Amino acid sequence: MALKAISPQNAASLDKDLMEIGGWSLDQLMELAGLSVSQAVYRVHPPSSGKNVLVVCGPGNNGGDGLVAARHLAQYGYTPSVYYPKEGKNELYQRLKTQLNNLSVPFVSDFSSALKSTNLIIDAIFGFSFGGPLREPFPSIISEIESASVPVLSVDAPSSWDIEAGPPKEGPGAKFMPQTLVSLTAPKPCVKHFRGRHFLGGRFLTKAILEKYDLDCPQYEGIDQVVEVGVKGERL
Amino acid sequence: MALKAISPQNAASLDKDLMEIGGWSLDQLMELAGLSVSQAVYRVHPPSSGKNVLVVCGPGNNGGDGLVAARHLAQYGYTPSVYYPKEGKNELYQRLKTQLNNLSVPFVSDFSSALKSTNLIIDAIFGFSFGGPLREPFPSIISEIESASVPVLSVDAPSSWDIEAGPPKEGPGAKFMPQTLVSLTAPKPCVKHFRGRHFLGGRFLTKAILEKYDLDCPQYEGIDQVVEVGVKGERL
Numbered sequence: 001m002a003l004k005a006i007s008p009q010n011a012a013s014l015d016k017d018l019m020e021i022g023g024w025s026l027d028q029l030m031e032l033a034g035l036s037v038s039q040a041v042y043r044v045h046p047p048s049s050g051k052n053v054l055v056v057c058g059p060g061n062n063g064g065d066g067l068v069a070a071r072h073l074a075q076y077g078y079t080p081s082v083y084y085p086k087e088g089k090n091e092l093y094q095r096l097k098t099q100l101n102n103l104s105v106p107f108v109s110d111f112s113s114a115l116k117s118t119n120l121i122i123d124a125i126f127g128f129s130f131g132g133p134l135r136e137p138f139p140s141i142i143s144e145i146e147s148a149s150v151p152v153l154s155v156d157a158p159s160s161w162d163i164e165a166g167p168p169k170e171g172p173g174a175k176f177m178p179q180t181l182v183s184l185t186a187p188k189p190c191v192k193h194f195r196g197r198h199f200l201g202g203r204f205l206t207k208a209i210l211e212k213y214d215l216d217c218p219q220y221e222g223i224d225q226v227v228e229v230g231v232k233g234e235r236l
Numbered sequence: 237m238a239l240k241a242i243s244p245q246n247a248a249s250l251d252k253d254l255m256e257i258g259g260w261s262l263d264q265l266m267e268l269a270g271l272s273v274s275q276a277v278y279r280v281h282p283p284s285s286g287k288n289v290l291v292v293c294g295p296g297n298n299g300g301d302g303l304v305a306a307r308h309l310a311q312y313g314y315t316p317s318v319y320y321p322k323e324g325k326n327e328l329y330q331r332l333k334t335q336l337n338n339l340s341v342p343f344v345s346d347f348s349s350a351l352k353s354t355n356l357i358i359d360a361i362f363g364f365s366f367g368g369p370l371r372e373p374f375p376s377i378i379s380e381i382e383s384a385s386v387p388v389l390s391v392d393a394p395s396s397w398d399i400e401a402g403p404p405k406e407g408p409g410a411k412f413m414p415q416t417l418v419s420l421t422a423p424k425p426c427v428k429h430f431r432g433r434h435f436l437g438g439r440f441l442t443k444a445i446l447e448k449y450d451l452d453c454p455q456y457e458g459i460d461q462v463v464e465v466g467v468k469g470e471r472l
Contacts, residue, residue, distance in 0.1 A: 021338075022334065022335060022338055023330070023331035023332065023333070023334030023335045023338070024331070024335065025261075025263045025328075025331065027261045027263035027264050027267075028263050028264070028267050031263075031264050031267045031268070032267070035271075038459065039459050042458065042459045071440075072459075075439050075440065075456070076458070076459055092261075094259070095259035095260070095261065096259065097259070098258065098259030099258060099259045099260065099440075102257075102258055102259070102442045102444065103442055103443075104443075203311050204307075204311065204335075206338045206339055207339075207340075208338065220311070222278065222312070223274065223275050223278045223308075223312055
C-alpha cells in the first residue's frame with residue numbers, strides 16, 4: 001500500500017487549516033495524535049514484551065504527542081518514564097506534565113541510565129518541523145538511541161532525519177533506523193528511506209483536507225486510531 | 237461487578253479537580269469522554285446493525301460529549317446526524333459543530349422525522365448536573381425517545397432521570413429505560429434503577445482521584461476506553 005507523502009510546508013499548512021478553519025484546538029489534535037502513538041505501541045510492543053517505555057520528548061509538538069502517549073501507556077499498564085531535557089514553553093506542555101506527575105510517571109534526568117532499564121524507546125524528539133542542525137543535548141541523545149539495543153518507535157519522523165532528504169550523511173542519526181514509525185496525518189517525504197513497520201495515525205481528517213493536500217484516505221479498521229501501512233522491508 | 241456511585245456534587249468537584257489541579261482542559265476531557273461513548277456504540281451496535289445514528293445533544297457538557305462521539309462515529313463509517321435544539325454557548329461547542337459540519341454530518345431540525353430513519357439514538361441531553369425540571373423542547377423529545385422503537389444509548393445518565401432518585405414518578409421519562417448506559421468517570425446514584433448494558437468510560441483518572449472520591453478502579457482491557465461493568469437484568 002503506497003501512501004502519498006506530504007511536504008513539511010504542507011504539513012504545517014494542514015495543521016493551520018485544522019485549527020483556523022477546522023475548529024480544532026491543539027489540545028484535541030495532540031490528544032488524538034498521542035492516542036494513536038499509544039495504540040501503535042500496544043500493537044507492536046504489547047505489555048507482555050516489557051512494560052518499561054522510555055519516552056524521549058523534544059521541545060515542540062512532537063514532544064507533546066509523546067507526553068500524551070506516555071499518559072495513555074500508563075493507563076494501559078505500562079511503566080513509562082519521560083526524558084524531557086528541553087521543555088516546551090506552551091502551557092499545554094506544562095499541563096501534560098502535570099497529568100503525568102499525577103500518574104506518578106517519572107521524569108528522568110539521566111538518559112544513559114534510563115536507557116539501560118527500558119524495553120522500548122519512543123522517539124518523540126522532532127517531527128515534520130525539524131530543520132536541523134541538532135543542538136545539544138540531542139546529538140548525543142540521538143547517538144545513544146541509534147546504538148541502543150532496544151527497539152525504537154519514532155513519532156512522525158525518525159529524529160535527526162531531514163524531513164525531505166532522510167538520514168543525515170554522517171554524524172548522529174546517519175545510521176538511525178527505528179523499528180517502527182508512526183506518521184501523523186500523512187507520511188513525510190523522508191519515509192522513503194524508512195525500513196520497518198509503518199503506521200499512520202490521526203483519524204480526524206476530512207475529505208476536503210485530503211483533497212486539498214492530495215492525500216490518500218487510509219482504511220482504518222473498526223475503532224482503531226492507527227492503521228498499519230507498510231511492513232518491514234517493503235518500499236512504500 | 238459492583239461499582240461505587242458518585243454523587244452529582246462530587247462529580248462536579250471531581251471535574252473541577254481534573255481541570256484546576258489535574259492539568260486537564262475541557263477539550264481533552266470531552267475528547268476522551270466522547271471517544272469512550274463512540275467505542276461503546278461500536279461495541280453494542282456495530283455498523284453492521286445499521287449505520288444511522290441520531291445523536292440528541294443538550295446544551296451542556298453532556299451534549300458536547302455527544303458532539304465528539306458523533307465525530308468519531310462518522311470516522312468509523314456510521315452516518316450520524318445531530319439534533320441540537322438548544323446550543324451551548326461555550327466556544328468549544330461551536331468548534332465541535334464546525335468539525336461535524338466539515339465531515340458533512342447533518343444537524344437536523346425536525347426531530348420526529350429524523351427519528352423515523354435512525355437505527356440508534358444517542359441520548360446526550362443531560363448528564364450529572366441535571367437538576368430538573370425539563371424545559372421545552374425536551375419534555376416532548378424525551379417522550380418521543382421513550383416510546384421510540386429503536387435502541388437508545390444514554391450518556392452518563394438517562395436524560396430526565398433525577399441523578400440521585402432515578403426515573404421521574406410521572407410524565408416524560410417515567411418509563412424511559414435506555415438499552416445502554418455509558419457512565420463517565422463513575423456511575424451516578426440513579427444507576428441502581430437502570431437495567432441494561434452498562435459501560436464505564438473516562439480512562440484518565442489517577443489513583444489519588446479514585447481515593448479522594450472513594451471510587452473503584454475498573455479494569456479496562458488493552459487499549460479500550462470503555463469497560464462493560466454490568467449486564468442486562470443484573471443489579472449493580
